[in-house]
Amino acid sequence: MHKLREWLVPLAYFSNNLISRIGIFAVTAAGILWILLLPQLIRGTMANPYAGIVLFFGLPAVFLTGLVLIPIGVHTERKRMRDSGQHPQMVFDFRHPSVRKLAMFLGIATAANILIASQLSYTAVTYMDTDKFCGETCHTVMTPEFTAYLESPHARVQCVDCHIGPGAGWFVRYKLDGVGQLFAVIAHTYPKPIPSPVENLRPARETCERCHWPQRFSGDKFVVHTEYADDEQNTPATTVLLMKIGGQTWRGTVGIHGAHLDANTKIEYVTTDSTRQTIPQVIYTDPAGKTTVYNDTSAPVPAAKLDAAEHRIMDCMDCHNRPTHIFQLPEHAVDQEMADGHISPSLPFAKKESVAALKREYPDRDTAARDIAGALTGFYRDKYQQVYQTNKGAVEAAISAVQAIYARNVFPEMKVTWGTYPSNLGHMDSPGCFRCHDGNHTSADGKTIPNDCSTCHDMPANQEKNPKILNDLGLKPPASSAESDPPPAK
Numbered sequence: 504m505h506k507l508r509e510w511l512v513p514l515a516y517f518s519n520n521l522i523s524r525i526g527i528f529a530v531t532a533a534g535i536l537w538i539l540l541l542p543q544l545i546r547g548t549m550a551n552p553y554a555g556i557v558l559f560f561g562l563p564a565v566f567l568t569g570l571v572l573i574p575i576g577v578h579t580e581r582k583r584m585r586d587s588g589q590h591p592q593m594v595f596d597f598r599h600p601s602v603r604k605l606a607m608f609l610g611i612a613t614a615a616n617i618l619i620a621s622q623l624s625y626t627a628v629t630y631m632d633t634d635k636f637c638g639e640t641c642h643t644v645m646t647p648e649f650t651a652y653l654e655s656p657h658a659r660v661q662c663v664d665c666h667i668g669p670g671a672g673w674f675v676r677y678k679l680d681g682v683g684q685l686f687a688v689i690a691h692t693y694p695k696p697i698p699s700p701v702e703n704l705r706p707a708r709e710t711c712e713r714c715h716w717p718q719r720f721s722g723d724k725f726v727v728h729t730e731y732a733d734d735e736q737n738t739p740a741t742t743v744l745l746m747k748i749g750g751q752t753w754r755g756t757v758g759i760h761g762a763h764l765d766a767n768t769k770i771e772y773v774t775t776d777s778t779r780q781t782i783p784q785v786i787y788t789d790p791a792g793k794t795t796v797y798n799d800t801s802a803p804v805p806a807a808k809l810d811a812a813e814h815r816i817m818d819c820m821d822c823h824n825r826p827t828h829i830f831q832l833p834e835h836a837v838d839q840e841m842a843d844g845h846i847s848p849s850l851p852f853a854k855k856e857s858v859a860a861l862k863r864e865y866p867d868r869d870t871a872a873r874d875i876a877g878a879l880t881g882f883y884r885d886k887y888q889q890v891y892q893t894n895k896g897a898v899e900a901a902i903s904a905v906q907a908i909y910a911r912n913v914f915p916e917m918k919v920t921w922g923t924y925p926s927n928l929g930h931m932d933s934p935g936c937f938r939c940h941d942g943n944h945t946s947a948d949g950k951t952i953p954n955d956c957s958t959c960h961d962m963p964a965n966q967e968k969n970p971k972i973l974n975d976l977g978l979k980p981p982a983s984s985a986e987s988d989p990p991p992a993k
């Protein structure tokens with residue numbers, strides 16, 4: 504009993520004042536909580552992102568604050584005693600047994616604290632790299648990107664694999680940026696929508712290329728798109744493209760990837776707008792090292808302005824700028840759902856009415872879901888009573904599909920709507936490839952960045968009802984109203 508009391512002397516010494524006592528309490532409470540939650544921390548599972556924030560940032564904060572409070576309390580207490588003429592209880596002399604005990608106590612406690620604190624901060628840092636933290640913590644802010652990501656080919660790739668990548672330098676850089684972003688979220692000063700492109704996104708060489716081998720030969724890719732018309736029958740028309748993706752072959756590098764990703768070529772461009780949609784100049788270095796400067800002859804820009812504008816070396820992201828945050832346009836999204844059969848092409852005017860419902864402006868997502876259901880139900884109930892009676896299931900399925908399209912593409916809280924984030928992989932909906940391949944980017948000696956339609960793809964079928972190539976290959980023609988029962992008369 505006496506021994507125990509002797510050992511507790513240092514504790515008594517630390518807790519002879521209120522500040523230190525609060526400190527000891529904070530350290531102990533955080534430490535115990537940490538031990539209780541250890542199994543969850545090790546498994547890395549945390550159902551709720553907010554619980555995660557409290558745990559991973561709150562605990563270390565409480566723990567460290569406690570640690571700091573203890574010596575502050577001791578110091579102020581000693582100062583108070585000296586000021587009031589009292590002798591501090593303890594004199595720092597190592598011959599004194601209680602001083603030796605105090606030193607040992609401090610040693611053991613410090614070792615334990617370093618262990619706990621390092622574990623706490625390690626889990627905090629690892630937690631910040633999970634998709635849950637990136638995608639869900641700042642709820643509204645990241646909802647558009649997170650939602651699109653979850654349905655993309657990269658849904659199993661972590662946010663940090665593209666946005667941070669390996670290595671300590673970028674890690675620290677992004678964490679420092681992150682502090683500013685956290686304050687912006689708290690203060691509600693962040694921009695809506697979040698601007699794109701991400702200005703200092705890490706080069707693709709160090710992110711995408713860790714998984715994708717750029718020289719890999721992908722050959723030609725068969726792309727089949729079916730569009731449905733605005734008429735009562737939703738008449739389908741199918742386009743078939745053979746994309747010349749290419750890559751490395753025995754003939755050297757060929758095709759789209761080959762032309763842009765050959766290790767010996769370099770394509771640098773100058774852009775005068777923050778979304779990189781206007782490209783007045785392209786500087787191309789070919790495999791032999793010869794440099795060609797292409798200028799947009801349709802809209803010349805003075806040299807001084809070109810020098811001051813952003814210069815960028817082209818990489819994956821200049822074509823694949825939406826590899827995972829893929830937002831659709833209403834027409835394409837409805838076409839896709841119709842081809843997949845979620846919106847039945849046998850419903851009269853399904854395409855036209857679905858797109859119209861999607862393009863209307865709604866104050867928020869709940870209202871949108873409700874009004875979309877109201878508009879489509881109303882349309883079929885009033886105008887096509889018989890369809891509505893006999894094919895109610897199809898109407899309801901169409902409503903769910905249209906609501907889902909809206910939900911994954913439009914986010915009024917973040918001012919993200921149709922076309923907010925254009926894709927550069929194409930040229931029909933936004934300039935994309937034609938920012939350079941428009942036939943107007945010409946060099947002083949009269950060379951032009953190629954623009955023939957067969958440069959990038961062959962087009963075996965262009966808006967055809969029953970493409971021969973699909974029949975030749977034994978592929979089924981796209982879904983159309985003709986396949987199902989003809990729509991009953993009004």
Ligand code: HEC
Nearest residue numbers: 637638648649657660661662665697699700701824827828
């Ligand atoms: C496959 C790689 C990849 C993954 C995985 C990824 N992103 Fe992105 N992200 C990008 C690219 C590429 C851009 C656009 C960059 C540009 O144009 O400069 C982008 C842009 C953004 C933007 C800016 C706004 C916008 O839409 O352009 C935000 C915010 C964002 N990402 C958040 C996230 C979050 C949160 C996650 C995880 C849930 C995530 N990203 C996962 C590649 C990725």
Ligand code: HEC
Nearest residue numbers: 656657660664665707710711712713714715819820823826
């Ligand atoms: C951690 C690995 C990883 C990283 C990093 C990564 N990807 Fe991918 N990517 C994949 C996987 C896996 C697939 C195949 C997904 C599937 O087929 O379902 C894929 C598919 C793709 C596709 C084909 C999509 C389609 O529609 O079929 C493109 C294009 C692509 N990635 C581009 C990129 C770009 C650009 C980046 C950098 C911003 C990137 N990837 C970073 C793993 C990665």
Ligand code: HEC
Nearest residue numbers: 707711712715717721724726746748759763818819822823
């Ligand atoms: C000049 C524009 C351009 C650049 C630069 C580019 N790509 Fe592509 N890539 C394309 C096009 C176009 C396609 C075909 C897309 C389609 O129609 O589905 C494609 C297809 C792909 C595919 C799918 C291949 C398949 O077989 O389905 C992957 C993966 C891919 N790119 C990865 C990358 C990566 C990684 C980089 C950077 C190292 C990159 N691309 C750079 C234009 C580009």
Ligand code: HEC
Nearest residue numbers: 758759762772785787822928929936938939952953958959
């Ligand atoms: C920043 C400008 C720029 C953009 C954007 C761009 N390209 Fe290019 N592309 C070039 C340049 C420069 C060349 C090389 C021209 C030369 O040979 O002198 C080239 C060459 C090509 C070639 C080889 C042409 C040939 O016959 O030699 C293909 C194919 C190609 N690009 C496809 C694409 C596709 C597909 C896209 C869009 C996804 C795209 N490019 C976007 C600048 C661009």
Ligand code: HEC
Nearest residue numbers: 726728742928929930931936940953954955956958959960
């Ligand atoms: C610099 C490369 C390039 C050139 C030149 C080019 N295209 Fe394209 N085109 C693309 C890419 C990339 C896509 C998108 C493919 C995808 O959606 O997967 C595309 C898509 C299309 C589509 C859309 C198909 C669909 O149903 O969505 C049509 C139509 C088309 N191109 C026609 C043309 C015509 C006509 C020309 C000649 C004036 C032309 N293209 C020249 C690269 C090119």
